[in-house]
Amino acid sequence: MKRDEMNTEFYSELHISDAMVDELVADVKKGKRHADFRFRYSTAIVAAAIIAAVGCGGIGASAAYQAYKNRVETMPEEEQAVYQQELEADTYAAVEEARTRNYTDAEYKRYLELEDAYYQDGVFPEQNIKHVSRLDEITTDELAFVEEINQIHMPAGEMTDEQLLQLIDYYAKYNYTIEQNAEEMGYVAEQTVLPEEEADAIKAQGLALIKDCFGVELDDSWDYGIYNTMDYIDPEELDPDDEITRDFAAYVLNYTESDAPNATFYQVILPMYDGGVFILNRAGKAYYNDLTEYTRAEADAFVEEGQAAVLQFVSEKFGLGTPDRIEIGGFENGLGEECTSQTITFSLYYGENEVTVDWNMVHKMVYCIAGRNLLK
């Protein structure tokens, strides 16, 4: 069909009402978000949901983790209300945007150490982070959430351990608030109940892939969860002939080292249908423990080394030959804006088939591989 053959008169007759435009202007100027939770932190909701579900089964909470749980669960009502209010006012897409400055390298290193101490040893700050209305209520060296700018004000100087712990505590409570909201909205993922034999087969396949591709052998101390993506689709939408349904239908196998939100994490997505998308991914504190990021131009210095490593990886692990074409990316955020990154995404094209591999420039390792027809 050519474009001019479609009768599109109706389209030019669809209009927004003047009243709605006025409402939009008024609400947006006020920075008001609508009442529905679904737009806020959609990724965080899923992450919180998965963590919540994983945390419910398996090995059970350690004593230290229990200390953290007690801390967030026993927040006074007034404090909970403050976090809820801040969550509702949140308009940031990335965590970094919600702070007045990023960490220094030394601060980030110490932050990671203290984060472990917070979750694993129950080391908490002596005081809670300050929540203030206006910037003029704090000094330049204070850490505080400031309502006026809707951001965390970071101290001008290097942060102390107490300030870093206050920040870790802030994020722990904030994430707990997200979890609570997700639960209320019914977004908490539940593990799929599978016959033991089927679950064992999925686990065995996942563990073998993690060992073979990443060289990591996970033992029984690792907690796991199996999720069926089809549990989250309206049954009326299921159409096995539909390309998107087929792409989406998969078992998701998550392995986490501990209950802590920053735990090292492996994920294997095993497609249910031939030609569906397979993904193998690793994340968490063992892999994201450095602040270094590069611009696209700076990453040029790593492309040759990364590409050689990636081609060797797909050849050894998945028997793939030389691709017809290779594209390099990973330096755009979800809105198509240029950003810095720690990983280069190599898109390898084999005819119509695309395989993407994320290679980390700091650790010089493959972090993620995704593609169709990779599993024989």
Add this chain to the structure above:
Amino acid sequence: MRQSNQSEDIETVIRQYSDMLFRICFLILKNEQDVKDVLQETFLRYLTKQPEFNTEEHRKAWLIKVSQNKCKEFLRFHKRHSYTPLHEVENCAAIADATNYESRETLECIWNLEASLKGVVILYYLEGYSLKKTAELLSISESAARKRLQRAREKMQSMNTEMKGDMIYEAR
């Protein structure tokens, strides 16, 4: 002063682009209030990010891209309007004004397409973007956009045949 300039700017942008974004999102979400929520999120994002553009076309593309991402987020969690038949929302302001036209069959066909196909049809056929730009705005590859367009044509052809057998297009 800066705040006041931002306020004026966002009002101008909302008044200039909300009608176009409304049309696109309404066909996808099928509900005026949901569209309002998506537009509110889109313009808030604009206000927060304060993106800079070389041309108005670039600004328009940015807004379409963000609103499409917001529609996707919305549909990921809420499927309740996916199967809303056109006749059930005919009394809403947007549709009521557009009921008497010959192109109702086209609207009905597009209305009943699944969201992923609809996005391609709207941007390519109704907004007049090239296939490459359509793919870019939907964050998909050009070959995926081509496949979706082909699939949409086939579905629309079949729907149209079912409705009245009066073809509004040919297979190619």
